[in-house]
Amino acid sequence: MTRNDSGDRAGTAWDAVADVIVVGMGAAGCAAAVAAHDAGAQVLILEKGDADTAGGNTRVSGGAWFGHDDPEGIATYLRALCGDRPVPEPIIRAWAHGTREITEWMSSLGVTALPLRHFPVEYPELPGSDAYDHLRCVDGAMGDGRLYRALETIVRERDIPVRYGSPATELVTDPADGRVTGVLTAAGERLAARRGVVLSTGGFEGDADLVREHLGLEDPPLWGSAAATGDGLRMAQDIGADLWHMDNMMAVNGIPRPDSRHGSFAMLIHRRGYLWVDDDGRRFVDECVPTGHGQALIDGEYRLHPERPMHVVFDERTRLAGPIGAVPEILPVGWSLLVDGYRWSPDNSVEIEAGWIHRADTLEELADATGVPAAALVESVARYNRACETGHDEHFGRAPETLVPVSEPPFYAYRSGPMLGWTSGGPRRDEHARVLRPSGEAIEGLYAAGSVSSTYSWAKDGGFHIADALVFGRIAGEHAAARG
Template sequence: MHSTPGRESDRFADDHGNIHEVDVVVVGMGAAGCAAALSAHAAGAIVVVLEKTGPEEAGGNTRVSGGAWFHHDDPDRAAVYLRSLCGDRPVPEPVVQVWAAGTREVSSWMESIGARVLPNGSYTAEYPELDGSDCYGGYRSVDGVLGEGRLFAVLTRALTERGIEIHYDTPAVELMTDPTTGAVTGVVTAGGRRIRARGGVILATGGFEGDPELVRTHLGLNNVPVWGSTAATGDGLRMAERVGADLWHMDNMMAVNGVSRPGSRHGFFAMFLYSRGYVWVDGNGRRFVDESVPSGHGQALIDGRYELHPRRPMHVLFDERTRMAGPISPNADVMAVGWNVLTDGYRWSTDNSAEIAAGWIYRADTLGELADRIGVYPATLTDTVERYNRACVAGSDELFGRNPDTLTPLTEPPFYAYHSAPVLAWTNGGPRRDHYARVLTRAGDAIDGLYAAGTASSTYSWAKDGGFHIADAIVFGRIAGAHAASRLS
């Protein structure tokens, strides 16, 4: 067990190893939680990390993400870009400034904990039309590799090397507070253990995408599968609310077009890398959007506004030519991300036949039969596809302006369809926080001893670019850890 020089470990643990008092308690061990724990430890604090799941699932979405963060060398322009992405949902200027300065330092901090940091690919800004996008310097990642759990491996190794205590299978369920001041003084675990925190409690519990009730209430989606960890059930949000925290960004999210197995809570990202022959239709069997509109991590420019994309349930149709072109969902050798790919080790069949045979994707010899399978009027669906095919021949989509280069007709039977609910990658909402990562009340006052970082309380009020979430988690995790440790003096 780790102990700080000048302190005896038996002051915060009994003979059975049950921790009763430490300096800083970190709840959750994704990128934000690990960064917070490492930062607090570096400041001399005795730290304990409480992880809801076991070692085989720990780390939340960080474990299965691309693990890359965006790079820039110009905090002033980065601040402009963040303001542009927030649009008419501005975040406080101190948060903008700290974010802009902090995201510049992520690579150097990762190197300081032992990571080999290299550029990853040739990624450019997803919103090049916005002011400040010129700051975007691409991705950086561990070893220059996307995914494969490399970021999580580096972070957990750093915790272990420093002797920071990690308690797996230990959900926190309640915050302890001082009855006089309202300051947060510790946590209570699901097993009833009360752990005091002299410096503070840091909520790094992830988002709420794994909780159907919160998703329905705040995002208007029902029974949606998730791309990452189902352990992200809004635990930090609920605990913070009970001690008076305000909330922010609750209607913001990233969703993707995806396929799910019947009975599974996890979904696959459907990317159609090998053919553009597909259309999206609504519950009436009609197209409703440009399926190929350039989109960032959750938003796209639609009808002159940045809108969530995709934001609603839909059926995705394709034909035999597209089926044979290649897997509609990438395997680990193409994109080593996602719960199904990394944690479950699933490999999608090269011609999509296994998933069709399993019933995840409907098959029919005619469009009319396919309409019956997905529950829409045959005449409507047939008309929709025929109209789309005519647009392909003409090279012009009069309905939604889809890029002519993507207009590949659906003419070769049999035809296929699956329901995309859609798949929810992550949420952004949680307890409102300030530039010190302190959780705020509805009146705007800081709740002493309580912090939040990562997707438990994302900076992003609306649009966000690639690598932004990992960068944000590390920046405000580090800030939370250092500030909580500073309260000891």
């Protein structure tokens, strides 16, 4: 970086200048910065969080990307996952070939990438699914911040400057032709980007207004970073960017923490004795339907799952079977666990005493505590228990092996928002990661990668989001570095 190296056409001096400015340093941002640097560009990273919270959702993710050796087959799988929301073919081809190269590229950067063999393909019924190979992770272990630490180390080894606590607020454009020439920061700095700006700011799950508008959820608890507030989306939209995939998301059953915007992932793996009811006290779905990363096959179509708030009801036997919230020994992911350091109690008693989970001696009392109609809740539990007795769920088709009764008091319930993991929508981009206008014209000098502008128009599999971030982050960095 240099100070006051140049000015814009209006003659206003810049506070600093780089070839490529990367906004956000999760997987996409780090990949873009490293790729641009290795292509000979002078790079600056602006990171909204401080050093202890930087990295967005990548910091707390499973950190896995999927592998394959069949670009044609995996492209077929992606088309099937998109369903009636097709993604342009050039993007599919770039994604298919790029995802094939991730492991080799990461290895070339010094990362020990090993397979995880116990995570099968999530949509085996779809064409092309047989091209999906095992997940890959840093050192062959999922979560615990390994991927973020590896990427941060690679950035540091290259002496790429990172400005922590420096959110970007606005893109600077050339008034003559509209190309992006730099960014403004919250501190009022004007930073020039000779060759391009890469937006890798994450999604908009942390912004309650955007979530309400585009996803129809009322301030749900968050799985990941609360810093993902749609910054890149807004900056791009302000200069005329088109948007895509705005109603797509990844949500999970999660238990909100009243002391935090974050929640804990509800595993419920030790015993299946639970059911979901809506605010009317009615059961409304197969709670155990096989689910991918955000969608499930329900009534013949792939639908968001879970897609709306629900009360999760269970009994004493399920409570005693093991921790309901995520614990590091099983799945070391999520902001609550890895950043806030919250450790769920082995028998769920601490969370019950804290009021995160309601407890009652009868279902009628539980209904009163949760605010649902008592008669409806009692009938829903009775119908569910009858299905458990017969081994046949005539209403929603839940698999017999998952039908475990909810019958031993006391009874428990919590309301899941559901918990929002991440969003997929943002500025539309092309196969070069260039942000596009509604006309399809590229906004020169502006790129987007990662959850700010995910490839996935609908369903997605395990390791897809990290893979997408690494692929298009790399593409964005290389393309920006090659601009004159």
